[in-house]
Amino acid sequence: MRSVSLGIAAVSAVCFGFSGPMAKYLNAAGLAPLESVWVRMAGAGLLLLAALALLRPAALRIPRSQWLFFGVYALVAVAGVQALYFLAIQRLPVGVTLLIEYTSPVLVVLWVRFVRRIRLPKAAYIGAVIAVAGLAVVVEVWDGLRLDALGLVLALLAAACCAGYFLMSDNLHVDPLGLVAWGMIGAAVVLLPFARPWSIEWAVFGDVVTVAGNTLPVAGAAGWLILVATVVAYIAGVTAVRRLSAAVGATVASLEVITGALIAYFLLGEALGAYQIIGGAVVLLGALLAQTATVRRAPAEAPAAREPVLNPSA
Template sequence: MLILVASFWFGTSGVLAKPAMDAGLSPQQVAMVRITLAAVVLLVSVGLARPALLRIRRSDVRVLIGYGLVGVAGVQLLYFAAVSRIPIGIAMLLEFTSPVLVALWVRFVRRTILPARMWVGTVLALTGLAMVAQVWDGLRLDTVGVLAGVGAALCSAGYFLLGEHGTTTISPVGLVTWGMVVGSVAIAVIAPPWTLPVDRLVADADLGGLDVPVWVLLVACAVMSTAVAYLLSITALRHMPANVVSVLALSEPVVATSLAWLLLGQTLTAVQVAGAAVLLGGATLVQLAEARREASPVDAG
């Protein structure tokens, strides 16, 4: 249940951010506000409740910096850049090809033999991606938006790989919290807080026919779609296997697409909906194959 709630809140990020960008904020400014506020919320809440989780060693600093730059700042900047140019559901689907990228990294960089099921899942995911982007029609989607979505997927793969390495010595909560801090500092260099247009922050944005102040959307995106969602997903890992969590988390693109349709009027073609199903099916196969591979006994011979 926790991971489904977390996936719901993760899925709202694009829907909350898009009206703010339509009101005049840049993707960089939205990402900066989201990550900075989330970092503050996590630092305060974790610092008061479980300060021991924030302890790190000097040897962990490099992993934290990489995690914050790639897995936090990179993902957010590129995802919001994609959302500003292509439908939210498609941007989310592009990002969710990251399990395939992780599998390819494991195969060709770590030189680990992957099961056939993982290759089938990879082919399905790439086929679904081609259907979503409708590549046979000259890539009907905005090219820059698609490239930003693919970049978000690459950074998301880095998020998983660096997170896998980091959590061997750092608590997951500490890793996410300090990753947010590093990411917020990095994005603040690109979009300094003092450059935020105050008049745009207090202006109203259209969200499903409702006039909502931009600052309210940004606070909700930072607190609910980021801090709360991350904490819920981490807590879920304590109650169920990671492979189950990762598969249930695939409900996030469904949430994002549904909310974008209901609140923003963004629709997908029948081919794109079918492609989304194929892509998610392939990603699920990759996740399950990876879980089975990790659970298999290691051959000592």
């Protein structure tokens, strides 16, 4: 049912919204951003592998023809998105980082047009221009880029990797649960030399940490990040990707911007300024317009020329 699919996508967006705030609690406890990412990926990957090995072992079988796909998925759609996002939120507010990352549907539209060479209606390009204009408002370009320049670059790279996640989620021919599980494990392996988990002060997971007057157990923040913001979020997200159209999926995915900003406000005391709120609304409007135009054009195209089906990530 369509309502069920929408509900699954909404659950994914809300769960992903906890990623940034929980990561900042781990960072406040002393973990570096890449260490937090590694704990998240390794924890979620091992949890999923154990569950699938017991309940659905067939999901873990990877056809030899899919090895390269799984490797690229782990590198770009999981490790790239998460590592760049976690690094970006060290320099930018969570809400602003998400707003920048959600220019990714525009990148998908450009990929569909210029790489897949699928003709799109003018509304798709108008939406892309509107989204970029909204991004300019978010970063307040008229005031010499008030946001941290490196943080902005990291967030834009995260958007590019997020676009890769959307594109690779199109026409999946593998079990989505197995894809998520091996993607997490692959990401943890890729990040090993950068995160250096053997140097993590594991004793801090027995402590509590206070951010903006709110105190949480470090182990609780890590557990929520792994179970809710990763396992539940990714499973719901990949499931919704296979059930929703591009326009609907992208629209529901944008809820992560709102939920992430709200959670960051209550847990971290981070508030968006007037320009970020206005610019964010323009970004989401442009992305929605571009994706809606894309999906409306799809029936007129050849059956093989299908645009990606979208849903989030952070």
